[in-house]
Amino acid sequence: MGIRYLKKYAALEDIVTVEDAEALFGWLKQQAKPAVNLSKCVHVHAAVLQVLLMVRPQVHGDVTQPWLAHALNAPTNQP
């Protein structure tokens, strides 16, 4: 499905591919309070994950994938 850009947040659904990363990055950068919903997300591409880690948007809904949740919750900028 990819990404649906809604008023308040971007809904990432099913498999988010590498092509979606750039658009998501651009969109998130424009938002005052960037937010995403990952509850229907099955897999994000590493590039998308990287965008999420860079921008650190607010995450709506439960993240179903345990390792993804773990990665998003952990503090970044580790060596």
Next chain:
Amino acid sequence: MNQTELLDQFILEARDCLEQVGQRLLEVEKAPTDTELLNDLFRQVHTLKGNCGLFEFKPLERVVHAGEDLLDRVRNGTLSYSNDIADALLEAMDFTVQMIDEIEQHGQINPAADGRSQALANTLRAHLAAKSVTADEGAASNASAASAVAAATATLATASVEPPPWLARIPQSLRDAHPEAIAWHYTPEPECFFKGEDPWLMALRAPALKHLCVGTQQPWPPLGEADCYQCNLDLVGLSDVPLAYLTEHFRYIPEQVEVCELASLAPAPGSVATPAGQEGGTAVHVGTAPASASAPPAGATAGQAAETLQRRALQIWDDQLELLSRSGTVLGTVQAVRATLRHLLEAIGEPGLIHLPYLATLDANASAAVLHQWATQHRPAVARAADALADTSGIGIAGDANAGPGPSMGNDASRRHPGDEGGHQKVLKVGQEKVDRLMDLIGEMVVAKNALPYLAQRAETVFAQRELSREIKAQYAVINRIAEDMQHAIMQVRMLPVGTVFQRFGRLVRDTSRKLGKEVALVIEGEDTEADKNVIEALADPLIHIIRNSLDHGIEPPQARKLAGKPAQGTIRVVARQESDRVVIEIEDDGAGVDPERVRRKAIERELIPEDKAATLSDADAVQLIFLPGFSTAEAISDLSGRGVGMDVVRNAVERINGHVELSSQLGKGTRLRLSLPLSMAVTNVMIIEAGGRRFGVPMDLIVETVRVHADDIHHFKHARTTVLRGRIVPLRALHELLALDDAPTLNDEGEHAVLVMRLGGENVGLLVDQFHGATDIILKPLEGVLAGLTGFAGTALMGDGSVLMVLNPKELV
């Protein structure tokens, strides 16, 4: 088992595997969703790959590996099976068969095959990348695939014994809970997204993932300058699997992954941390580690580890027992075992420690038997994990290949008891040449046995020993019975189901019909029917020829079929069955049939028969003209058929093994070919005749009757002689003339000729001979060497009295 034997075994098994794979591939194409089939197919390919790994056959392994990966995806449902994939897999399979052939012939693979193997592997991997739901492993499809795959077997860089800094990102508790796990550090290259890689997915898919955390290689740049397509991720994970699995998982990117075996972080005295990937199952030595290496673990996970440790220690203990119980154990081995036992007792802690003093009291030069007895008595009981918890923390068992001082200790086979396998092995794989040798030997035995009656006769007539003669005959009867049973048993071994030949048809029909744009279903019945190996082998080529003919000339294109009121899909039916002592194979198609008019015309055009004769032929007979050498009805020469080598080749091949072909065809309805073949070619029934004082054999299946014809009843017309038998004219030939013997055919007292009437090519021919001598079973040996060119003789046979019987080949002779 030495290297050559291993190689032979490998070739044998690889062929088996490939045969199965070929069959499964076709079946899977019909039922692409059948998981059972897919699993079976995958298993076969997997076995094949595993076998390839034993040897240094890189090109072979590469292709098989790629095929396996592809099948794995299909099996998991992430990729759907399509015709393209089937084509790629079949092509790869063909290549593999070639490689195996080459290995069999030269013992190695021609380096030139490397390029093709690369190309095939890439094609296979292209399917992987193109159709996969997610884009991972896509890198394989691009140019770097070649080098990446080539490096696939290279071991990942193992971190030094010093714990690397990134290890700190894995929580200590997790590390302790999985003492044998492997931590890995994956730093994707910045450009990896452009190669279609998904490092995150790669990390997620790592086997037995216990921990995964994401970091950055460089601190994040300000958002405005950041490039989301420059990979800056840095992944650290923990997998509780042997190193080999991880090596396999990260095989495309070994240079980007660093691994660290947790077990090796606590180095033990005398044990060296070796990557377990290469040496398989050689853990004989236990290294004990100081307990200070890590903090006391907490919880039930540590208990599990301790339990594993105990279990493995006991396994090793049993291995030592095994080793001691073998005969011929040298002193060095005994001492090594002793040391191992001591280490084991120390390693498992409390339950073992109580035995330690006893071990010390044993005489230092105790024999293997004494030690064995001691070890059996003092085998530590299986203690509950909790008992030993405190003592066992931090003790790792290192797979140490260097530790076996005994020459055979590192040998995997030493663990198995020599007699163990006997119970569950039901099928013996024996090389064909061994069975052939048996067959030859029994042939000689039959001949030798046949000498006994002559001996008995001599005893009676020459030495006047009737008693002795009778005893010899009695003995002969016994030996005769045994020899016949034996011959029968060996023939049974040589029997193969005809299905082994039929297997190739599936592929042939599939490929050819696709090439011709026809729809053809192949129906095979009675593939279990058995016949002698030689018969089956001789059958393969003619049958393929027939099927090709059916595909090319028989089955019409779908439109033409619809117009004729037939289903668009044509059917080729191959039926095999046994009829008394012959195997009958029928190949039937529902195609256009053979047009007798066209056959007549073509035969005249190609000057195969005179025009007036063609006109007198009945339709059924005209159809038989296609068996004439040089006959072809095809207007254009395709690569399938139409070169004029056709049905005559088929007929010759079948007749060479004493079979015959019948063809019946109905225009517009279809064609049926019926091959009738002997079950076995080992024993030939011949009739012995005499001409010019010499004896000759004539194959029994050609003989119609033996008659005596009065010299007056023979009509001479110029040089030709004929006679009338039962109202039909039978041409006569004198064997004496055919063989250029000096004598003329003799007459018996009543002035009659002995005439052997044979059926050759549908017509009766009479052969004038001197005498008939009855029938006998012989083992026909073809003529070899300088005699091989004598087509007039089918071969020779050794008779019981030691004389050699020449067996005639009347088809060539007359």
